[in-house]
Amino acid sequence: MDWVELLLIPAVKSLVLIVVLLLGFAYMTYYERKFLARLTTRVGPNRAGPKGLLQPIADALKAIFKEEFVPGHVDKWVYIVAPALALIPALVAFAVIPIGPDITIFGHTISLYIADVNIGFLYILAIASVGTYGVILAGWSSNNNYSILGALRTAAQMVSYELPMGIILVSIVLLTSLSTGVGSLSLVELVEVVTPDRSILHWLWLWVAFPIFFICMLAETSRSPFDLPETENELVAGFQTEYGGIKFALFFMAEYIHVITASAIMVTVFFGGWQGPFVDTLPILGVFWFVAKVILVLGLFIWVRASVPRVRYDQLMSFCWKFLFPISLVYLAITAVFVALT
Amino acid sequence: MMSGLGDVVKGAAQIAQAMGVTLKYATRRPVTLEYPEEPMAVFPRYRGQHMLRRYDNGLERCIGCCLCEAACPTGAILVEAAENDPGNPRSPGERYAKTYEVNLLRCVFCGDCEIACPTEAIVLTQSVPMPQRNRANFILTQDVLLEPKDANLVIRPDS
Ligand code: SF4
Ligand code: SF4
Secondary structure, eight states: OOHIIIIIHHHHHHHHHHHHHHHHHHHHHHHHHHHHHHHTTOOOOOSSSGGGTTHHHHHHHHHHHSOOOOOTTSOHHHHHHHHHHHHHHHHHGGGGOOOSOOEEETTEEEOSSSOOOTTHHHHHHHHHHHHHHHHHHHHHHTTOHHHHHHHHHHHHHHHHHHHHHHHHHHHHHHHHHHHHSSOOOOHHHIIIIITTTOOHHHHHHHHHHHHHHHHHHHHHTTOTTSOGGGOTTTSTTGGGTTOOHHHHHHHHHHHHHHHHHHHHHHHHHHSOTTOOTTTTTOTTHHHHHHHHHHHHHHHHHHHHHHHSOOOOHHHHHHHIIIIIHHHHHHHHHHHHHHHHHO | OHHHHHHHHHHHHHHHHHHHHHHHHHTSOOOOOOTTTSOEEEOTTOOOSEEEOBOTTSOBSOOOOOHHHHHOTTOOEEEEEEEOOTTSOSSSSSEEEEEEEEETTTOOOOOHHHHHOTTOOEEEOSOOOOOOSSGGGGEEOHHHHHSOOOOOEEEOTTO
C-alpha cells in the first residue's frame, strides 16, 4: 500500500462526501419546498434562478449575512459549539455507508465508502446518540427556561426512539446470518454479500420491519409528525430559542443531513443499497442507483410531512414506549425463532 | 389489547388515506397566482392605488380646492394650491394643485377623497400598491399620480 491508497484516496473521498452532503442538504431544502408546494397545489420557490434552483444559495447567503449576536446571558463557548456538535454526528455517520461497488481508476481500486467498519451498525447507533449532546448543550447553554425544557424533551424523544431503532437493527443483523451463516454488523457486507442472495421470505420479513424503522427514523431525525424539537407552538422554539442567523441554520443543516443519512441507511438496509440493474457491467452505475433510491426515500419523508399532523408530546412518548418498543421486541423474538429454525 | 390492535389498524388506514389525499393533490395544477407576470383578477369596486385624472384636452381636473385633504381621515393627502397662469393654465379653474402628494403608508383606502372631490380628479384605481424598497417611494407625488403605471389586472368575470 503506497501513500496514494493510504492517505490521498481517503482524503479525497472524505472531501467529496462532505461537499456532496452539504450540497445535498442545500438541495434537500429545495426539494422539500418544491415537493411540499406541489402537494398543497402551490408552486414553491421559482424566483432565484431558473425554476428557483438558486434558492438554496440565496437562503444560505441570507443566513450568513444576518445580524450575528450572542445573547449576554448565555454560556458563550458551549453556546457556540453546540450547533457544530449537532451537525458533526450527522455528517460522520455517513462514513460507513457504501454508496457504490468498488471501482478502478488508474490501477487503484477505490471503494465507494470511507471505511468498512465491521461494527457498522453499532457505529451508527453510537453516532446517532452523540447528536443528542448538541441539543442538550444548546438548551443548557442558552440559560433560558424554555430552551432547557425544549432540550430535555428533545433528548428524551431521541433517546426513546433509539431503542426500537436499535432493536430493529439487531433483528436485521440476525437476519443477515441467514445468508452469510454469521450475522454481520458491517453495512458494506450487508449490501455486497447479503442483499443479492436473500430469499423471498427473507425479503418479506425484512419489509415488515420497514414501517417500524421508518417511524423511528422520523422521530430520530425530528421530522414531522414528530417535529416536536421545533416546538413553535408550546415553547417558542424549544432548544433553539436563543439562536439566530447561521447558528440557527446549522441546527437545520444537522436535521436535514440527518434525514439524508437516515434515508441512506434505510436504502442500504431495506432497498439493497447500490444494487440495481446493470451494476455488474458498469460499476459506477451503483452510485446512480443509490442516489436515486435515497431521493425516493427522501420524498417519502416529505410526503409524510405533508399528510400527517404533528402529535402531542405525551402521545409521542406513549407511542414509543407502549407501542413501538413492544412491537420491535416481538419482531426481534420472531426473527430469532425464524433464524433458529432455518 | 384487542381494542388496541384495532386502533392501530384504524390509525394506519387513516394515515394511508391522508397520504392518498395529499398525493392526489400533487397531480393538480398549482393555484398560485404569479402576480406581476400573470394578471390578477379584482372586483370592479376594489380600491387600490390613487390616480389623478385629466380632462380629455389634457388639463388637470384637480383645482386645488383641498377638499380631499380635509376629507381624508388619516391626513394622508397634502395639497398646495397655486393660481393658474391664464395664458398657460394647468387646470380649467382659477387654481391648480402645485403640490399633490398621497402618503400610502397612512392611507387606509377608504375612498373618502374620491367622494369629496368636486371634479372627480382623484380616484382610486384597482391597481395594487406595489412593494417598495425605499420608504420614501410610498409618498406618491404628482407625476406618479398623473401617469399611473399599468398594473397587470383584469376585472373579475363573476362580479
Ligand atoms: S382613500 Fe381615504 S385615507 Fe386614503 S387618501 Fe383617500 S381619504 Fe385619505
Ligand atoms: S383632488 Fe379634488 S378635492 Fe382634492 S384638491 Fe383636487 S379638486 Fe380638490
